[in-house]
Amino acid sequence: MRLRDRETETVLADMPLNEGTLHSTRRSFVKFGFEIWRGGQKIFAHDLDLRDRDVRIDMSLGALGDHLAWIGQVECFRLEHQCRLTCVMKAPLAALLRDAYPFIRMVTPDAEDGTLYYASYKVCVFYNDENGIYQPVDYRLAGLTGTAAHILGQAPREIRPRLSDIASTPPLDEPYVCIATQVSGQAKYWNNPHGWREVVAFLxxxxxxVVCIDQKPVAGHGIVWNSIPNGVEDQTGNRPLAERAMWLKHARFFVGLSSGLSWLAWAVNCPVVMISGFTQPFNEFTTPWRPINRNVCHGCANDPRHQMDPKDYLWCPRHRGTPRQFECTRAIEGQHVIDMIGTLMTEIS
Structure with missing residues (x-):
């Protein structure tokens, strides 16, 4: 049996096989071709061809930002291969995207029907994938959009997702901005204790x-907890994503962190001020309003020397337990963010 990558014409395996199976360790997209020989004569050959085939892509382990970063790559994959595509995703994300992508069958993990798929791929941020079995380019170097593109054999490019219909009537008559201050780990927070107070006062x-659209007014872990800023209008709660999208669509702009709500704001063409020192700018979508302080430690999330531990709420690989812990965002001053907001307001006025 002979297995090869038809795109690069690389022979991946060439071996006798009397029983059992032959398979590649690669779990990302590869244009496989295989041949069966007997007595020096080729008796069967098949090259992977997804056209008019049932294909499954599972990205259900991703969060809000992941889905919004990846769905454009998934649609490009469908268009390139002209396959019948089923995408497994979380229910709230399927509700947000389904009507905008009528040719992708979106199902939740508990609603799969046992369809026999010709090919199946998992799009996810794979930690500890040192041999590149699941993702051909390390997620720390690829960025969130690039991760999906590489797994699916696509050229990485920033694709703004389409959303299902969003209410066209603004929720407020007066001009407003949205903010979101909560994230999934302390390193992602704006750890400057005065920052949000100063920004809210300026706005x-x-x-x-100033309307806060976080899911939770208070979030944290163990002995570390974070509250939304004083003085904001509290629209927190477990609301439908379409409602969040409606608030963002009609906002003057959005001020947030490296989080799913920043991706949602980008998806609805709301200008985004993203405060982040934990990630490098290439990790997220492009925004010209991104305050970052490169005079201090920053970018550990995209440093291949450090393997992120998503279960460690206080993960800070370089300075944990020292006075420099989380300095990447503690050193982003409120005035730095205010100056950037001022530039944005001038440009959109």
Whole structure:
């Protein structure tokens, strides 16, 4: 039996096989071709061809930002291969995207029907994949969009996702901005203790209402907890994503962190001020309003020397337990963010 990568014409395996199976360790997209020989004569050959085939892509382990970063790559994959595509995803994300992608069958993990798929792929951020079995390019070097593109054999490119219909009537009559201050790990927070207070005060001085659309007013782990800023209008709660998208669609702009709500704001063309020192800018979508302080430690999330531990809420691989812990965002000053907001307001006025 002979197995090869038809794109690079690399022979991956060439071996006698009397019983059992032959398979590649690669779990990302490869244009496989295989041949069966007997007595020096080729008796069977098949090259992977997804056209008019049932294909499954599972990205159900991803969060909000992951789905929004990946769905454009998934649609490009469908268009390139002209396959019948089923995408497994979380229910709230399927509800947000299903009507905008009518040619992708979206199902939740508990609703799969046993369809026999010609090919199946998993799109996810794979930690500890040192041999590149699941993702051909390390997630720390690929960025969130690039991770899906590489797994699916696509050229990495930033593709703004389409969303299902969003309410066209603004929720407020007065001009407002949205903010979101909660994230999934302490390194992603804006750890400057005065930052949000200063920014909220500035926004109000500009005559803007400030609406917080986080899911939770208080979030954290163990002995570390974070509250939304004083003085904001509290629209927190476990609301439908379509409602969050509606708030963002009509906002003057959004101020947030490296989180799913920043991706949702980007998806609805809301200008985004993203405060992040934990990730490098290439990890997320492009925004010209991204305050970052490169004079201190930063970017550990995209440093291949450090393997992220998503279960460690206080993960800080270089300075944990020292006075420099989380300095990547503690050193982003409120005035730095305010100056960037001022530039944004000038550009959109």
């Amino acid at each position: 109000k001085q500009q005559g803007l209402r």
